[in-house]
Amino acid sequence: MTLEEMIDDIADIVNDPGYSSEDDILPFVNRAIIKIASRVLLPDLATSEVISTVAETVVTTDEDTGEVTESLAYNHRVLLPENFMRYLYRVEPEESSRQAIRFYKSPQDFLSDCRGDIGRLVTSVSAATMLAKYLLYVGTPKEPQLIRLHFYRKPDALVDLGDTPDYLPEFAHESIIHAACHRIYERIEDGIEGQKTNTLYYEQKFEQGIAELEKFAKLHAPRPPATVVRGEFL
Incomplete structure (x- = not known):
């Protein structure tokens, strides 16, 4: 299903002049995609990237003499990749000559x-x-070391009308529509007394879709050999 088809379906369902154009609906579509990816470990978003430990150069100036000196400050943490979204599940040295890295799920x-x-x-x-947006490690390499991280990345946003969320199976595209309709109806029905019928209906449809998608994701999840110690969860 293309972005254009999803926007048309959402506009037809909501049938509200305030939510009828691409500009009105597109933000709800992309927020729905993020919501789905935050709920389900989508197999096609599993990826790996290499990061490097770093040693920063620290410059100090003597207050009395004005002499400037440089020294290396060895870090014990490094930022995770920008496209990281969730579930770091494996950490390993990029160079085969390095020792294996024990990965703790629990900080x-x-x-x-x-x-x-x-x-x-x-x-x-x-x-x-x-921990938070960092990889913490021990010990601190005297020289920069390359480390490969396995994780689930952020989904690509849909921009052009012909774009498709190809990281989602076709049957799950309806979940994008349901999540977007749920959020739109939350706004439309805000302040209405009694049961918010449309909001609840599309929330339930979304949850049903998520349940099916979770079954699919478990069947197709990557299964690399894990180097994990205490604090492991599946």
Whole structure:
């Protein structure tokens, strides 16, 4: 289903002059896609990217002499890729010569087991976890190390009328329409006394679609060999 077809269907369902054009409806479509991707681990959004540990150059100036010196500050964290959305499920060294990296799903377990090693200079990262938008790791490589992260990326926004959400199976395109209609009807029926019939109807349709999509996602989920320790969940 193309973006144009989804917009036409939503406009026909809502049948409201305030939500009739591409400009009116497009934001609801893309928000619906984000909502779906935040609820279901879509197999086609599983990806991997390589990041590098870094050592920052710190410049200091002596207050008395004015002498400027430079030194390296070794980090124990690095930002996750910009396209990261959710569920970091595997961390591994990019170079085969490096040691395996123990990945903790639980930051609390990571800190409990590894706190004493954070900041220790080593040749290879030995353990890692995710905290907020960062990858935390131990120990700290003396030279930058390449690390491959496996995760689920943000879905591409639909922009042109011919665009299709090809990271979703065809049957799930209806869920985009249901989620968009739900949000639009929330606005239309806001302030109405009693049951908000259309809002509830499209919320229920969306949840039914999500249940079917979750079954599909579980059948087609990537199954790489995991290097995971305490705090694992499936």
